[in-house]
Amino acid sequence: MTHVIRPLQPSDSLEDLTRLLHAAYASLAAQGWNFTAVDQPVEVTRQRLADAQAFVAEQHGRLVGTVAVRGPKPVGEAxxxxPSPALYTTPGTAILSQLGVHPDWRGQHLAERLIDAAETWARAQGFAQIALDTAEPAAALRARYARRGYADVGTLQWAGKTYRSVLMCKPLGDPAGDALTRS
Incomplete structure (x- = not known):
């Protein structure tokens, strides 16, 4: 199946995108991890996309995957x-968030293609590194990011979360080097 990876457009439905995130994160919720995307309202989706570049995977007009990437947050911005961790306010740092693929479309490398799009965008914007956070006990997610060259750089406890998060970061060097990281 051919999926199109493209930037989120103003004409795309944030309601559909929010439903996609809920479906994509349901398996994490079933493990007891209350990621924000598990049940965030549309307004939170809108807020999380402010100042971000979102990409979507589309199949026959349906959104089946998504990721967002943005530059560093201003110091003091929530x-x-x-409060934002220092890593997320470091100049030259892009932030990857809201990666999700609908369960019906998993196993087709969409998450990898979405991360590729986000990393390519961040590199083109001149960012030196890209950072993210995920649940510390989410071994499969952490392993996926580690295979791509992300390294653990700290931990934190977000208010109201049932898990501790690990911060991960990857230098954005030569794009050819990224393929070597994933092999």
Whole structure:
């Protein structure tokens, strides 16, 4: 099946995108991890996309995957209600978030293609590194990012979360080097 990876357009439905995130994160919720995307309202989706470049995977007009990437947050700006970790305010740092693929479309490398799009965008914007956070006990997610060259750089506890998060970061060097990281 051919999926189109493209930037989110103003004409795309944030309601559909939010439903996609809920479906994509349901398996994480079933493990007891209350990621924000598990049940965020449309307004939170809108807020999380402010100042971000979102990409979507589309199949026959249906959104089946998504990721967002943005530059560093201003010092003192909250991140989903909590103070931003220093990594997220470091100049030259892009932030990857809201990666999700609908369960019906998993196993087709869409997540990898979405991360590729986000990393390519960040590199083209001149960012030196890209950072993210995920649940510390989410071994499969952490392994996926580690295979791509992301390294653990710290931990934090977001308010109201049932898990501790690990911060991960990857230098954005030569694009050819990224393929070597994933092999």
């Amino acid at each position: 991140y989903i209600g909590d």
